[in-house]
Structures are given as C-alpha cells and as structure tokens.
Amino acid sequence: MNQPDTILDMGRISKAYAGVPALREVSFSCERGKVHALVGENGAGKSTLIKILGGAVQADSGEIRFKGRLFTHLTPRLSLDMGISIIYQELALNPYLTVAENIFLGREPNRAGVIQTRHLRQQAAELLGKLHVQIDPDAPVSELTVAKQQMVEIAKALSRNADLIVMDEPSAILVGEELEQLFKTIQSLVAHGVTIVYISHRLDEVFQIADTITVLKDGAVVGSRPREGLSHRELVQMMVGRSLEEVYPAPIGQRGEPVLVVDKISNARLKNISFTLHAGETLGIAGMVGSGRTELARAIFGADPISSGTITIKGRLVNHASPAHAIRNGMALVPEDRKAQGLFTALPIRQNITLPILNRLTRNGVLQSKRETQVVEDARHKLSISMANADQEAQFLSGGNQQKVVLAKWLETRPSVILMDEPTRGIDIGAKFEIYQLMRHLNEQGVAILMISSELPEVLGMSDRILVMRDGQLVGELPRETATEQAIIERATSGVEVS
C-alpha cells in the first residue's frame, strides 16, 4: 500500500475543538530523507496536525502510518519512541541546566542511578559535532543565543534517534546568518536520511529549503506540490486566494511637519540616538535582534527610563516618565510581544479595545455600554476583525485578529505618533496586507509611524526612510529609493561577529 520510501502517511485526519472543526480529512505524507514544508495562514490547522503527530492531542478520526506501523492515535511517549521529534517555537529547554544535561534530560547515561558525567558530556559533544556547531556542552543553556538553543533542541532530537523532525516556525526566532546555519544543518540531517517537516510563514525560506510543499487552509489541504515547477505566485494564491501584487501599498510620498524629535537620548541600552519623525511618514528601523530597536521604542514611550537626551513632540519637551504620560501626548506603542505586552488574552475583546479611552465612554463615572458597543462595532468594521462576538476572550482570536485588536485599541486614542514593533510578526499574509493598508491610511491622515521590523522586505516595502541600528546606536540612514537588503545587512552587522 505504501511506497517504500514513504516514512509518514497521515490519512484523512479530522479534529474538532468543542464542535469547531480544526482539521477536515487532512492527508499528509512525507518521503524519507526529504524536507517537506507545511505552510498556511494562522488557524489553517498546521499546529493541530503537528500536535496530533506528536501525540499531544488525539485526532477524532483518521489514521497515522509511520515507518510502516499503523496507529489510530499516538501518545507523546509513543511518538517519541517511534522516532518523531517536534521542535516547537517555544523551545523546551531548562535554562539552568547545561547543554549536555538538557540533551539527555530524562535519559541520562547512568550506572545504578548515578549519572556518568563524562559519558554525558562526551555523547553531547559528539552530537553537537555532527551538527557542525560550536557549542560548549557544559555551558548553561541560558547563556546561549536562541539560535544555539535551537541547535541544542535538534541535538536532543538526534540523541533520541529521531527519523522525523518537525520544526515549527524555526526561523521566527532567527536572524541573518543564523538562518543559513540552520539550513546547512537541515541539509546535513537530510543527507543522513532524517526527514524534516518545516513549518513557516516565510515563503522565501520554503522555496529555498523544501522538496515538497503542502498548503493548508481552513483545516483542509489545498494542495501538495513538489517545489520544482511551483512559482512563488502560485503558492501565495494557494495560501490566500489573493495575488502577491500590491502587498506593500505605495508610500504617500510627501511628509509634513516634524512631530517627534529625538535628540541624543541614552540609557543602559541606547547610545546617543537622534532622529526626527515627520507627520505622514513611515520611518523604518532595522537591525539585528538585540541591537536596541525595541529598547528605543520603549524609551520613547516612557516604558523604560532614559538617562540623558530629550524627546520633543510637536515642539513640546516631553521626556515621558510613564506610558500613561506618552499616551496623553498622542503616542501609541504596538509592542513586539503581543501576548505579553499588547493584549489582555483572558479579557473580552470589548475590554481590550476600549481600555485606554474609558474616560470618553463614561457619564458621571458610569460606563455607557451603548457607546462602548458602538466604538467596538466601528473598530470591528474599520479593521475587519473577525470575531464571534465582542465578549469573546481575545486569546481565541487568530494572531492577525489579535494584532488588529491591539491596533484598534490604539487607534481609538487618535494618536499622532504610533510606534510599531514587529507589527506583522506571526500573522498570516491576508492580515498583513490589511495592516499595511491601514498603515498607509494612517500616513495619509498625517499619523507618523515608527516601524521596527526584522523582515527586510517589509522594511523596504513600507518605509519612507530606514534607520539602521547596531549595539544601541544608529549606524545609518537609507532613503527608500536607494535602500537594499544588502545595504541594510551590511550596516546592521559590520563589526559584529555573527555565529
């Protein structure tokens, strides 16, 4: 029944959560020793499918054939024992244990319960050597970069003799050359007969690394195609049913008065930063993770203190002491980590949206629920947020809709300056497109946007000007017309050792 080289064959898998179908008769199969990309928008069912494979959740129907054995369902233990390893986005490492201890956690080489430390380190070193990465087996994991932590996860998978490794959005936490290192590792794994399932939003990567690409949409398979002969355009269309044209709406091209003037600000993470943001402009900030981009936004917003320098809004010295202060001065911050900083996941959508403007919605201190409902309904239409109802907890929305809720919250405060830190991280192409259009619309109304992003196409596509940061300093300004990915990367990395 199976072709001899098919290692995994998931057949007609269906799964519903509380009556809502997440997967409908999904069939997915992988060839041994190949890279199989799984793509699709958020909520398409990718994670559910992976969780079923990892035994974390059980399918309602369907079957899984792995290395010739047939299962109706897997348990986490069984899945591991069969040689399936899943590397989730949130890495499952203990930060206080060493690399070697993490790799063999729960399976330490021992004699009568006493861990054989030398063995442990030796075996860990061998595994890391196979991956061609320079990692000290005795280093505590907390001292490693995320890229290296990811390698430790891969080593852990290898130590379990994994035949199939699933990587869930591995590139989301990587930058620049780290990604290339990961690709090299994947290629060497594949050469040794390991099968990789690679989940990603970023289509460029998928084209670079995958042998086969399967597209999921709304819990069903749209298609499964070899990369050869598949065009970028076709893939986007499979995913969203919309063509790639005009993903980045053209900039409005004229800027107004300066609204935000940052003059020589410094703090523990920032050195002497100065720039001016004009009305109606989108100013892009590029740089590696850790270059101080996020810290810059937080300092301007009053979330972190500054030790010297001045911040002026519309000619008025502000130097915000707190976010509340910055908000009163017409500022908004869309933070990088939506769940930890931007959204009350356990609160209803309604309360998320109206929180900063409750003052406007009260009469004699009493909330006017009709007016509140009106505000929420307006926001829902303006940003086309798809939700069951406004009393739904925000955590049940897709990433894109969550981000729209965060944006809706700030738009209600009618800001003149919006700081956006990774505004489209982890959201699907359709919602990205809508957010780009919204940004342009805001620019047209004279709103100034400071956009921090790790996605260079996004920086290049959306920014009027691009500032590049490195080590807490501004190291270059590039006008839209002449900016290239190459120019940004050179400025962002020169002098910095990238491992």
Next chain:
Amino acid sequence: MSSISLVQKRPFNSQRFWRQNGRLIAVYGLVVIMALIGVFFTERFLSERNLFNLLRQTAFLGVVALGQMLVVLTAGIDLSIGSLVRVSVLVSAILMSGDSNNTLPAILITLLLGAGIGFVHALLINRLNISPFIVTLASFVILRGVALTISTAPIGKASRETLLFYDQRVGPFSILFLLFVILIVTLIFVLRRTIFGRYVYAVGGNQEVARLAGIPVQRVRYGVYILCSLLASVCGLMWLSRMGVGDPVIADGLELTTITAVIIGGTSLFGGRGGVMGTIGGVLVLALLANLMVLLNVQQQYQGLIEGIVIVSSIALYNQDTH
C-alpha cells in the same frame, strides 16, 4: 465576569452559554444540592430561625470574601484579613466602652484604621515591589501580635445601639444581610460599569500590558487593598455588634476561608477572571456546609474532611470544561 451580555441580540448559542457560565452554574448547582439535602434530611433547615441565621452568617463571611476577591482579581492576595478583623473588633470595643456617645467616633476610627492598613499594604507592594503574599503575610503576623498585646481575654463593650443593630430586621430579613446585599449590588456595578472595575480586571489580566496601555496600575492596587482592609474592619464591627465585647479569639483562619470562597466561586488566583456572583456562590456553599454539619450533627473531626472534599470536588467539577 465574562457573562455580561451588552451586545445586541444574537442567537442563543448553548455551547457558548455553557463555556461562559459553566462555573457559575456549577457553584450554584452545588448550592441547590446542599439546600435540598437540608430540606430533606434535616428538620430544622427550613425553620424561619435557621434561614434567618443562615443568611446573617453569609454576611459575615461574604463581606470579607468580596474584599479578598477584589484583591485576587488583580492577581494579588490578602492574608491579613483574619488578624485585621480581630484587631478591629478589639479596637472598636475599647473605643466604644459601652457608651452610646462613642458609637460613631469608634466606628469611624476603626474604619480609618482598616483603610490605613490597606494603604500600607499597597504602598509596600507598589514602592518596594514586594509580593502581596509576603507583605500581607507579615501583616497577618504583626496584627495577630497586636491583637494578643491588646488583650487575651474579652475586652471593651459595645454600645447599646451597636448591640441592638445585630438583631434589627427589615421585613423578614436581618439588616446585616440587607446591607450585605447592597454591597453585592454596588460591587457588581463597580466592576462592570466603572472605569475602576475595568482596570481591576486589566491589572490582573496582565500587569505589563496594563502599564503599557497607560493604566494607573499602582492606583488600582491602592484601591483594592484599601477596600479589602476596609471590609475586614467592617466585619470586625459586625462581630462587635454580635458579641457585644471585643473577643480576641474570633476570625481565626478567616483569610483562608475567604480564599476558599473566592476559589470555589471560580475567580482565578492568577487574576483577571471571576466576579461577584461566583464569590457569593462560594460563600453560600461554605455557609450552607457549616449549617448542614451542625444540623446533621456531624462530629467535629469529620467536618474538616468533608469541607476539604467539597472544595476539591467543586473545583474538579468545572475544571473539566476548561480543557
């Protein structure tokens, strides 16, 4: 509580209804079951006297449980409640010393004392960034010591008015119970319809998100801790009106009972979720349980066991629908 429906009419969705109200239904289901046990297995449960007393008892636990709930909604906790109730009853009894002229000043000073202690709690948490658990644990120990220093035997005396107040009725209800109902309604209103109420949930939901949204997190914290301690002092005054003297052994372990009621009522100890109706359900469960065990002559040594089983099973019951 996420169960408020302010949106325009929408078709009834039974699944959503269960998801949003499951906890409330579970806890009030338990209340009904216990009431039925009372009706069918005891003779005195439905007697006017028992019901009157039962409702009056709920006010004693309820007042402090609601204070605890406010604090827990902001992801905090107040372990000092029992000690503060005790200090309040002693202080008010001594200040009153049986003289009607002292009634009002004694009450005001006691309430001020409570509010002040709540203020100090919030101050320490806000300024020194000490966790609420530790701040109020210290306060629990200190206030217990203060109570012991004041007196180890009953002390002071309630004024005549204060004593009479305890048995006052409005229609068939105890006035204490009616005041409790007014408190319930007020708190529901405050939590659902005022900015402060929204901010309480926001701070508990995620403090960092709240700060970045410009919410005055520290002021919200002052609000809930002051209210919580104020309500503990109110409870102390209720005890004075009940006992007539400052009794230094009352309210032992009350802070844990309030936490139990809050948890049974479905309020998350991590903050941001829960509400008044659930907490009242939790209070009713505990009050009924105590009442039934007396009526059914359950031996003292089994009472703790049964209480523990009820707590665990009530929570196990609705934890299932959250998976």
